[in-house]
Amino acid sequence: MGRSLLFYSTVLAFVFLMPACKTSKYATEVKSFSFTSFKMMSGTNIAHWLSQSSTRGEKRKAFFTEKDVRFIDSLGFDHVRIPIDEEQMWDEAGNRNEEAFTLLDNSLEWCRKAALRVVIDLHILRSHHFNAKEKLLWTIPAEQDKFIRLWKGLSGFLKKWPKAMVAYEFMNEPVADNAEQWNVLLARVADSIRSWEPSRTLVIGSNRWQSASTFDQLKIPKNDKNIILSFHFYEPMLLSHYQASWTEFKDFKGEVNYPGKIVLDSKIPAHERVYNRETLLKMMQKPIHLADSLKLPLYCGEFGIYKNPFPASKLAWYTDMISIFNEYGIAYANWNYKSGEFGIVNNEMKPLQPVIDILTKQIKK
Numbered sequence: 001m002g003r004s005l006l007f008y009s010t011v012l013a014f015v016f017l018m019p020a021c022k023t024s025k026y027a028t029e030v031k032s033f034s035f036t037s038f039k040m041m042s043g044t045n046i047a048h049w050l051s052q053s054s055t056r057g058e059k060r061k062a063f064f065t066e067k068d069v070r071f072i073d074s075l076g077f078d079h080v081r082i083p084i085d086e087e088q089m090w091d092e093a094g095n096r097n098e099e100a101f102t103l104l105d106n107s108l109e110w111c112r113k114a115a116l117r118v119v120i121d122l123h124i125l126r127s128h129h130f131n132a133k134e135k136l137l138w139t140i141p142a143e144q145d146k147f148i149r150l151w152k153g154l155s156g157f158l159k160k161w162p163k164a165m166v167a168y169e170f171m172n173e174p175v176a177d178n179a180e181q182w183n184v185l186l187a188r189v190a191d192s193i194r195s196w197e198p199s200r201t202l203v204i205g206s207n208r209w210q211s212a213s214t215f216d217q218l219k220i221p222k223n224d225k226n227i228i229l230s231f232h233f234y235e236p237m238l239l240s241h242y243q244a245s246w247t248e249f250k251d252f253k254g255e256v257n258y259p260g261k262i263v264l265d266s267k268i269p270a271h272e273r274v275y276n277r278e279t280l281l282k283m284m285q286k287p288i289h290l291a292d293s294l295k296l297p298l299y300c301g302e303f304g305i306y307k308n309p310f311p312a313s314k315l316a317w318y319t320d321m322i323s324i325f326n327e328y329g330i331a332y333a334n335w336n337y338k339s340g341e342f343g344i345v346n347n348e349m350k351p352l353q354p355v356i357d358i359l360t361k362q363i364k365k
Contacts, residue, residue, distance in 0.1 A: 030108075033162040034115040038201040038226075040331045042359065043079035043119075044072060044344065045302065046107075047336035050100060051083035051123040061103060064338070069110040071349075072337065076360045079116055081301055081333045082107065083123035083172065086150060092126070094149070101157065108161055119203055119301070119333070120158060121169040122150070130173040130209055131246065137185075138176050144185055147171075148192050155196045168193065169203035169301070173210050173232065179217035182207040190221045203299065205230040206287075210301070215286035220294060228331075229294075231287040232302040236262050236275045239317060242309045258313040259320070277320040288328060300325060304335035304342040308352075318358045334359055 049064045072080060082104070089100050104120075111118050127136040127143040137143045151170055158166055170189050176182040190202060206218040210232040220227060234240040239256050241247045254263045254271065263271035291298035303321055305314045325332045336342050338349075344359065345351045 030112060030161050030165075033112055033165045035117075035164045038117060038164050038167050038228075039297075040079040040117050040119075040299070042331070043077045043081060043117075043333040044359075045081045045083065045333050045336040046338075047083055047342075048339055049082075050088050050104060051085045051121075053088075056099075064103075064107065066106075066110040068338070069107070069114050069116065071345075073114040073116060075356060077116070079118060079331075079333070080111065080337075081119040081121055081169070083121045085124040086122070086126050087124070090150065090153075094146075094153075096153065096157075105157075108158075108166065112161075112165060117165055117167070118161075119167045119169050120154070121172050121203075121301070122154070123172040125150075125171075128171075128174070130175050135175060138181050144188070147185075148189060151189060151193060152196065155193060155200075159197055159200075163197075163200050167201035167203050167228065169205075169230065171205075173205070174207050175209060176207050179207040179214060183217075183219040187219070187221060190224070194221075194224070199226050201226045201228060203228045203230045203301065205232070205301070212284050212287050215290050218290065220290075220296070225296070228297045228299050229287060229291050230299045230301045231284070233280075233284065233300055233321070234303060235280065235283055236273075238262050238271075239275075239310070239313060240303075240305045242306060244306045256310055256313060258310075258317050277323065280320055281324050284324065284328075284330075288330075297331065298329070299331040299333075301333050302335040303332065306341055311354075315354055315358065318355055322358055322361070 046064055049060065053060070055063065069080075084104065089097055091097065108118060124130075125137060125147060127140070127146070129135070137147065151168075154168070158168070170193065174182045186204065190204070193200065193202065204218075204220065204227055206214040208214045210230060212231045212233060215229075215231060220229070236258070237247070238249060238252070239258050239262065241249055242256055243250055243252060254266055256262060257264050259276035260274060261271075262273055262275050266272065287298055305317065308314060322332070324330070334344060338345050338347060340346050343352070344356050
């Protein structure tokens with residue numbers, strides 16, 4: 001689980017950007033695109049490609065291809081969200097990894113031809129991983145300066161793509177000690193990007209994993225209508241992350257249920273909580289209210305269920321989620337497209353058809 005600085009604030013920033021902003025290979029502005037404004041409704045995340053993966057070379061190149069884009073388009077989705085990590089895109093000195101940037105550029109061309117919009121999500125920084133105990137981004141000012149420079153390089157690389165096609169989510173799942181730390185950095189990044197690209201669509205979420213529960217603490221730049229509000233939703237976690245190795249539920253053996261009492265045959269109070277469509281909708285009220293009050297679009301950029309432990313409960317949850325999104329006009333991108341964990345197709349491209357059917361049932365493209 002996406003708004004002014006001077007262009008050259010210091011000699012150090014200039015030196016940093018020199019290797020990161022080579023544009024001769026990608027100098028031509030892209031003008032041909034079917035739509036005139038950035039609007040999206042249904043999509044999927046291209047996870048574990050340019051983010052959260054150690055795969056490189058030909059294997060990385062083969063993981064996501066134009067064939068995948070055509071398949072996603074054939075399902076009726078109108079956009080993809082592409083997570084990218086700092087360690088894949090730049091070395092520690094800030095030099096751009098040309099192979100990774102070429103893959104990203106190729107994917108954008110495939111999406112242009114398929115008339116798919118794209119959210120570019122800077123997912124993980126060397127100074128910030130959403131599950132790490134220590135996040136230097138919040139304690140070392142130089143890391144925030146570096147964050148701005150990364151986005152200046154990205155903007156320089158991506159600005160040729162039509163504003164109706166590509167949006168920027170400048171940080172995935174910020175986890176600061178307090179909301180105001182994120183609000184201050186958010187304002188700085190947004191102001192910086194606006195000095196380079198005044199009308200690019202920006203995707204912005206709240207502190208602490210873009211949780212719906214923290215949306216009342218989020219401060220959005222004023223008088224900027226080129227913003228999409230984004231939250232992530234994995235509740236109930238016992239269902240969505242059942243026995244996931246990185247969670248507190250990794251050794252949990254109980255039977256999880258949805259809708260209804262989340263754990264059957266348990267006397268633990270937390271396990272007796274009832275989850276259903278009404279519960280999920282109530283938990284989304286803060287982002288729905290903020291979007292309504294600011295008259296901005298709302299986007300659930302991540303939601304999904306790890307593996308397939310309880311098929312009936314999984315399908316019931318997806319059905320309720322999509323029902324809520326469609327009723328309230330919330331755009332969405334499931335987590336994720338291709339993997340044996342959360343994916344709607346596995347690494348051999350075998351579709352998880354029941355989930356795909358739910359995700360695409362109401363799509364009109």
